[in-house]
Amino acid sequence: MSKKDYYKILGISKSATDLEIKKAYKRLAIKYHPDRNQGNKNFEEKFKEIKEAYEILSNQEKRSAYDKYGHKAFDQSNYNSYNGNFSSTNDFGDIFGEVFGDIFGDEKKDHFEKGSDLQYNLNINLEDVVNGIEKNIKIPTFKKCNFCKGTGNRKNLYNNKCNTCNGNGQIHVRKGFFTIQQTCYTCNGNGKHIKDPCYKCNGEGRLNTIRTLSIKIPPGIDTGDKIRLNKEGEAGKNNAPNGDLYIKIKIKKHPIFKRKKSNLYCKIPINFSIAAIGGIVEVPTLNGKVKLKIPKETQYGELFRIREKGVKTINSMYLGDLICKIIVETPVNLNEKQKKIIYKLGKSLNTSNGNKNSPKYERFFYRVKKFFENLRKYKI
Known part of the structure; x- marks a missing residue:
């Protein structure tokens, strides 16, 4: 007896996407599942057809062979002729659980999560921002255990697949009509079970250590900026990938300058005679001293801009400015002669x-x- 077309069984087109195939299977599986139709042989046969169609069309290799050769691709005599090395499954729970998980948005997690990301708070001087600097830092972290090569196994064996979950990290438990997916109780979701753990790392595949890293700080970096170093964080358990290292920057308080983005601000004290009749004062910058002309009758709090004596920012090639605020200082510790002059x-x-x-x-x-x-x- 000729078999029905798998696409027609699921009620989908030949151009259906993987998600459309799974949705169709879910809808029909709920309707024809034997648990809901006990004693109904027709429904039982229908469900077998639906399950068989889904097994073929949900697998890219099987679907490709079916599209090309039809049902002949899976005849026993031709099983190996069309790259048909496909392992069939009789466990409805595996397929049904996978379909429900994908439709409702549950993502399958890796058996081994990567190592933790680390953050290092680095304080630098404002002078370091001008041209950039290279800093050596020491961080407490985990490294791969050299004794077991990160496997966690005393005998350096990489094949530690858990027998309970067959390395999946998850098990499926039938509860009537529903199949519940749970974390494997033997390996705690790792997918591997180490019978003979390494005595150095106690089976974790990693050890505590202090690492020294050389960090290049680019010019123009600012407080709150972060530098990300890929895979320089903690080593993962049992050869899982390393996490990342984040360097968070904080610029130390400067005795003279305050920074706002690319501009620098400072206060310049002058005596009242220069403020009254004008003069020249020396102003500090991050690259040395410059001379600033003070015009006559300058008042307290006036601002003077010195171009391109600030800093660069990360996303700009232009130098900021130095903004000088004038502070007219009242003279103190006057002698008698000075007092008489001031009085007159x-x-x-x-x-x-x-x-x-x-x-x-x-x-x-x-x-x-x-x-x-x-x-x-x-x-x-």
């Missing part, structure tokens, strides 16, 4: 031109005068 200067400022030498002073007291005049009006 102050007296001349108050008498010769009124308050024209101190415009802010004059404007302030004018506003005070108007305030009290208005206050008297309200009292009347």
Whole structure:
């Protein structure tokens, strides 16, 4: 008796995707499963057809052979003629559990998760940001056990497949109509069971160690930036891949400069004579000193910009600027001669031109005068 077309059995087209095949199988398997239709031979036969169709079409090699040769590809006489080295399964739970897991979005986890990612907090000086720097750091981490070569097995055997789950890390338990997938109780989901663990690493395949790494810090890096070093984190258990190492940057507080992105800020104290009549002052930068011209009548808090004396940022090739805030300093520790000079200067400022030498002073007291005049009006 000729067999039915597998695509028609599942009610799908020949161009159906893997997900469409699984959805169709799930829908039909629920309808015709023997547990829901006990004693119904027709449903039992129908379910066998559905299961057989899914086994073929869900496997890329089997599906390709079926599309090319039809049912002949799986005749016993031709079983090996069309690359038909396919192992069939009689365990409905394996297929059904896989279909449900894929449809509902459960991802199969690796038997061995990679080693943990590590973070190292690195403090650097602002000067290091200008040209970049290379730093040596020491980190506590795990390394692969040399004695067992990372296998965790005393005899360096790599074939430690768990017999309970056949190396899958998961087992399927039938509960009536449903099949429940659980973590293997023998290997705890690792897929491997070590009978003779390595005495050096106790079967983990890794050992505690202190590693020294040379880290290149690029120019322009800033506080909060992270440098990722692939596979420089902890070694995974039993030859699993290493995790990653993250270097988190923090720039130390500088005694002179403050940084905001690519610009630097600093305060420049000057005496009141330079502020009044102007002059030249030396200003520090990260590359040495530069001269800054102070114009006459400079006031406290005025800002001066020195171009391209800041720093670069990671994503820019342009230098920032140095922003200088002027701090006019009141003189202290005056001797008698200096006091007399200051006194005469102050007296001349108050008498010769009124308050024209101190415009802010004059404007302030004018506003005070108007305030009290208005206050008297309200009292009347």
